[in-house]
Amino acid sequence: MTLLVFGSTGQVARELRKRAPDAVFLSREEADLADPGACAAVIEAHAPAAVINAAAYTAVDRAEEEEALATTINGAAPGAMAWICAKQGIPFVHISTDYVFDGSGDAPWATDAKTAPLGAYGRSKLAGEEAVQSAGGAYVILRTSWVFSAHGSNFVKTMLRLGGEREKLTIVADQVGGPTPAGDIAAACLKIAHHLQETPEHRGTFHFSGAPDVSWADFAREIFAQAGLDVTVEDIPTSAYPTPARRPANSRLDCEGTEVVFEIARPDWRAGLRDILKDLGALKT
Ligand SMILES: NC(=O)C1=CN([C@@H]2O[C@H](COP(=O)(O)OP(=O)(O)OC[C@H]3O[C@@H](n4cnc5c(N)ncnc54)[C@H](OP(=O)(O)O)[C@@H]3O)[C@@H](O)[C@H]2O)C=CC1
Numbered sequence: 001m002t003l004l005v006f007g008s009t010g011q012v013a014r015e016l017r018k019r020a021p022d023a024v025f026l027s028r029e030e031a032d033l034a035d036p037g038a039c040a041a042v043i044e045a046h047a048p049a050a051v052i053n054a055a056a057y058t059a060v061d062r063a064e065e066e067e068a069l070a071t072t073i074n075g076a077a078p079g080a081m082a083w084i085c086a087k088q089g090i091p092f093v094h095i096s097t098d099y100v101f102d103g104s105g106d107a108p109w110a111t112d113a114k115t116a117p118l119g120a121y122g123r124s125k126l127a128g129e130e131a132v133q134s135a136g137g138a139y140v141i142l143r144t145s146w147v148f149s150a151h152g153s154n155f156v157k158t159m160l161r162l163g164g165e166r167e168k169l170t171i172v173a174d175q176v177g178g179p180t181p182a183g184d185i186a187a188a189c190l191k192i193a194h195h196l197q198e199t200p201e202h203r204g205t206f207h208f209s210g211a212p213d214v215s216w217a218d219f220a221r222e223i224f225a226q227a228g229l230d231v232t233v234e235d236i237p238t239s240a241y242p243t244p245a246r247r248p249a250n251s252r253l254d255c256e257g258t259e260v261v262f263e264i265a266r267p268d269w270r271a272g273l274r275d276i277l278k279d280l281g282a283l284k285t
């Protein structure tokens with residue numbers, strides 16, 4: 001099938017390219033999500049068998065200062081993509097985030113649980129979800145969390161950098177979620193895109209994150225253990241690490257629907273981490 005992917009440089013987009021080298025990957029120059037109408041026009045011109053949107057405004061703190069731009073890129077653009085896909089009968093896979101939730105409680109979030117984002121990034125992603133849903137069509141919104149890979153900017157690479165500079169780091173221990181390797185998300189998106197071509201009625205919102213759920217501090221400890229770096233991680237509360245955007249304390253996602261409908265199980269992120277550290281030449285041998 002001809003697959004059209006928005007994004008070419010991002011973490012998930014690069015992993016999609018590895019697994020679907022024949023797909024068409026659109027860079028910012030070829031399709032700027034700040035111009036939603038142009039994104040719809042590109043889909044119309046390519047007439048693909050399926051579309052995956054792997055591009056987004058992902059700078060969580062900066063979004064607080066640039067909410068209008070984030071909302072165009074994360075809200076209006078996916079809406080325009082979904083609308084043209086629905087009109088032309090093209091399956092559309094869109095990626096969203098745990099940050100649409102307020103992080104209350106400690107139970108995993110169900111796909112139909114009430115959304116209440118704490119910051120501008122989460123609000124912009126929720127705007128995208130709502131626009132995609134209202135377009136109808138054969139869409140899947142796949143919410144994931146805490147994405148990491150060998151490329152781009154992510155918590156693993158930040159920890160490797162800081163761990164090389166310092167003997168002790170203070171990391172928040174009261175935010176809990178599922179770290180997710182970008183490669184596993186890419187594989188899931190491809191499987192879902194194929195599935196939607198056969199079974200468009202399986203549209204809807206689904207969750208997918210790595211297991212087990214951990215705090216950022218525990219995630220950091222596993223990174224240093226696997227990398228063989230002698231760094232002490234001190235648990236701190238969120239209040240001791242002030243940031244422009246508030247982040248959810250409970251990011252656990254209930255991923256059962258994805259397993260039942262698409263037969264995609266939660267991956268063990270510790271195995272994915274090992275592969276990525278190996279790619280980076282940072283795995284302790
Ligand atoms: N990163 C994470 O921890 C999480 C991400 N997600 C979601 O997963 C998806 C993929 O994220 P991830 O791979 O980490 O993203 P990255 O931050 O690695 O990459 C973002 C991609 O979007 C592109 N992009 C940004 N703005 C525009 C624009 N105006 N026009 C065209 N392209 C643009 C970037 O291109 P360029 O290189 O030109 O800037 C880049 O390719 C997103 O929907 C994100 O919201 C969900 C949960 C967690």
Ligand SMILES: Cc1cn([C@H]2C[C@H](O)[C@@H](COP(=O)(O)OP(=O)(O)O[C@H]3O[C@@H](C)C(=O)[C@@H](O)[C@H]3O)O2)c(=O)[nH]c1=O
Binds near residue numbers: 060147
């Ligand atoms: C660098 C550092 C971070 N932290 C904390 C801050 C924050 O709560 C947590 C993670 O920091 P980050 O900036 O990597 O996290 P952030 O960019 O908010 O990550 C999020 O990105 C978006 C795109 C998503 O969709 C989310 O699922 C999530 O992955 O670690 C420390 O406590 N100590 C440190 O030294």
Ligand SMILES: [Mg+2]
Binds near residue numbers: 060153154
């Ligand atoms: Mg970040």
